Amino acid sequence: MDTLRDAAALAVEHGKSKGAGMMVAVYRRHFMEVEYRERKLEKLGESTTMRLSAEVYVDGRYSTSSTSDLRPAELRRFLDDVIASARHLAPDPFRELPDPSLYAARPTDDLEILDRSWGRVTPEDRKRKAAAIEAASLAAGGSKVISVTAGYYDEHEEIVRVHSNGFEGRADRTSFWMGSDVTVRDEKDKKPVEWWWPGVRLASDMPKAEEVGRIAAARALQRIGSGKIGGGTMAMLVEGRAAGRLVGWLLDAVDGGAVQQKRSFLEGKIGSRIGSGLLTLVDEPLRKRGLASRHFDSEGISARRLPVFEDGVLKSYFIDTYYSRKLKLPPTTRGTSNLVLKPGSRAIDDMVKDLGRGILVTGILGGNSNSTTGDFSCGVQGYLVDKGAIARPVSEMNIAGNHLTFWSSLAEVGRDPYPYSSYLLPPLRFDAVTFAGA
Secondary structure, three states: OOHHHHHHHHHHHHHHHOOOEEEEEEEEEEEEEEEEEOOEEEEEEEEEEEEEEEEEEEOOEEEEEEEOOOOHHHHHHHHHHHHHHHOOOOOOOOOOOOOHHHHOOOOOOOOOOOOOOHHHOOHHHHHHHHHHHHHHHHHHHHHHEEEEEEEEEEEEEEEEEEEOOOOEEEEEEEEEEEEEEEEEOOHHHOOOEEEEOOEEOOHHHOOOHHHHHHHHHHHHHOOOOOEOOOOEEEEEEEOHHHHHHHHHHHHHOOEHHHHHOOOOOOOOOOOOEOOOOOOOEEEOOOOOOOOOOOOEOOOOOEOOOEEEEEOOEEOOOEOOHHHHHHHOOOOOOOOOOOEEEOOOOOOHHHHHHOOOOEEEEEEEEEEEEOOOOOEEEEEEEEEEEEOOEEEEEEEEEEEEEEHHHHHHHEEEEOOOOOOOOOEEOOOEEEEEEEEEOO
16 A cells, blocks of 8 residues: 555545645655764654645635645545635636646656665664764864764655646655764853764765764864954855855845746846856756755656756746746746756865965855845855965854855866755855955
């Protein structure tokens, strides 16, 4: 018996009997977590959740609701309420099910996102890994360590999606995460904190627990003595791990909803140069072992590679079927998958040597970005680089700018993308960035 598929099919058939078009997704998630702190087991948890989400199209109206009660009688009652409520909403002529042609040519590649050994991982295995991470962080940090929180998490998620106009698909995936948050002692009651949390689809791709703990502690120790320095205009080299915030803000303006509602500084700029010729960013849903890999999106649109920026030129928006009708543009996909920025040829250590005087940014702190104007500001922390060498850690520095000029100053892209994210970003060097400091 396929519980997920049966529930989805029941919901679709019941909706059709009431005159409603349906997009139904049923999710089952089995999640395990272990945390260690002060050399003791602090948290050991296990949960299994199931949920059905229904998007309802009826009489030119649309609504979406979800429930965790999948018993047939209760599910029918839930859908009756949802459909009846939807009929009281204002009609929207742009709300229709996706064109079934968008379901065609669905890829069948093995994306290698399901680890079939997941069910054989025992609670003792998980506890050993978390304990080993904590022990390694404590040993590497020595007397400077104030506290370590180490953890290990894994999950298995299944999704079945059925639509009333012919789509049916299944996704089955695992993920594994482990890492350490380390707080160390600094002068004047400062307590620098750093972390290292790798995440992968297959357990065999996870680094050793001891290595994870050591890296987290080393990064925390390197923050000792950090503080403000004088501001000024200089080069900025951003670690791939930290660059996700900047790229995410840029992508806010590529969203079809923002474009249609005139909340995007990139409205009407398809085919226009937005950044440096080094800015080539592609959405790659079929990347093997990717943390956001998929054969279809949440509308059932078949996955395909989507260039977003190519040599600095804006090529695509992320447009679902609703906003495609409003914008009179072809739909692309509902939301991002794996974002891959084309890497360069040099490692970050070599880039530091040629930076002259500048800031190596290892963390973006807070901040905001206005998708309508492109203006942004944020705090940064990292290291002052002087004459090609790390001089000292810095914190409480701020940068501000506008995306349309900021991305034009992208001067070099490094070689090694940060692998533990759906944003696969290498180090990025920007010239002439203005820092506000002491």
